[in-house]
Amino acid sequence: MQVFEPFEYQFFVRGLIAATLVGGLCGLLGVYIVLRRMSYIGHGLSHAIFGGAVVSYVMSINFYVGASLWGFLSALLINLTTRRRPTIGADAAIGIITTASFALGIALISRYRTFTRSFDAALFGDILGVSDSDLVAIALVAALVVLVVLLSYRQFLFITFDPDVARFFGVPTGWMDALFSLALAGTVVVSMQVLGVTMIAAAIVIPPIVGRLLTNSFHRMVIISVATGAASGMLGIYVSWYADVSSGATVVLIGVVFFLVALAYSSWRGRAPSLSGLHP
């Protein structure tokens, strides 16, 4: 077995870079999502965006534009529903809006039946399908999201910790929420090709939890989460080459290994922050 053998193939290198970037990106935004106890939104949004992808396909709109816009609108709709109708909780709003969107996608597929194969890839991830233009899109979204997070780092921290009070300290919470939804929609769209709709939720949730288990500092949690996400992506693709297993599933399973190691380590140190606090 040649360790460097897969690197001779361009599609493998492309896939490896894509998975590393996407893993790190999901780890970055995941910190905010997990701490706001909205873990389910990654899962929901990826399903919603699947619907958006099918709609853009049917209407022959560019996939990235159509799907991102669809995801962004879904996220806004979830926020709006939760704010305007407090009787509908955030979890229920996510459930209704995103599954409706997913169902719409499935309905359209079953009606037009012609593109079942490529949507298999969207559901479960297909690293071989990463093209140069996909890679450019991933790199572009990664650069933009990192820029947004850097510029809004302290505002995001405040509204994640204390959304109600941040407003009173002059943080424009409505705009920041919208900006975050946009970054998240873009991330989920570019992650679909690599991880698949069904695996994105795990890529968003596992790295931040690894970070949380290992530190009590927000900054260190961000760094650990990004590193864990990127490492899961890179190792996942590498292992999936040899194991001949779906790339998305492998990335997630590698993440789970990181999680178990972090859990064991923090238990051994005897200061495991309670996971119940992170997951409602």
Add this chain to the structure above:
Amino acid sequence: MLHPMPHLPGDVGSLVEFEGVAAGYQRGPVIHNVSFEIEAGDFVGLLGPSGAGKSTILRTILGDTNVYAGSVRVAGQPAAAAAARIAYVPQLETVDWNFPVTAEEVVLMGGGARRWLPWPSREERERAHELMDRLGIGKFRKRHIRELSGGQQQRVFLARALAHEPSLLLLDEPTSGVDIRTRDEVLHLLDDLNHQGITIVLTTHELNAVAAHLPWVICVNETVMATGSPREVFTPEILSATYGAEMPVLEYEGMTLVAERPHQLGRARHGGAGHSHAAGLVEVTPAASGEGDAGV
């Protein structure tokens, strides 16, 4: 007993002015026809039972409610425009104590919301340290917020509010859920801040433990029932109207104490012990008067 900072000389005008205000949230007003004035330098307690609209008044000062009628002015401006000069300390119970932040990181939130760089400036950091030293939490900077005592936690959130450089400080139930010593610590700290020129408005439902120590009290139950010093407003009539329960007021060694008419709850124990226990509440004895809080 805390002493009020004397009103500033000359006519400085009201810092907060409510005139016939009805305000609330999406489902309609929670408070009706509320009128009061708070002057710069005041130390005011909003007193009333749960659900009376005390927090709604705080949020209306912050410009965070729907105002259905009347006018709200803060420093002569509509509330929302003035909100930048107001700092707010939330109830400790609403804080997510599992969130991974240190005491210092929380304090830094107060000043840095406007900066477009991920890290604080040197002046900000120095100011945060100075505030934390002043509040006696300087050595807990790197501690996770859950590793602090109740009093230290309250000080961290107070320091965050002060980092905002407010002229008006609003606190939502700063003494609920803390022990007696912490409560006294917090009240004295607020008294110090008031003497340094910061106007303070807090909400409380505790009569003897908190409201009785404040220089000025506004009794609230959906509207303003009374305003004045505790001595003036602690009358059985006003308190019954505010709390919707009978509340005898007693004078004991120069203190005004509010008692609660005892109810006979539960099954009486054999031998009538339950009865004498209930009677003990009304007969104020020196042993029971110190920290008694019949208002809860």
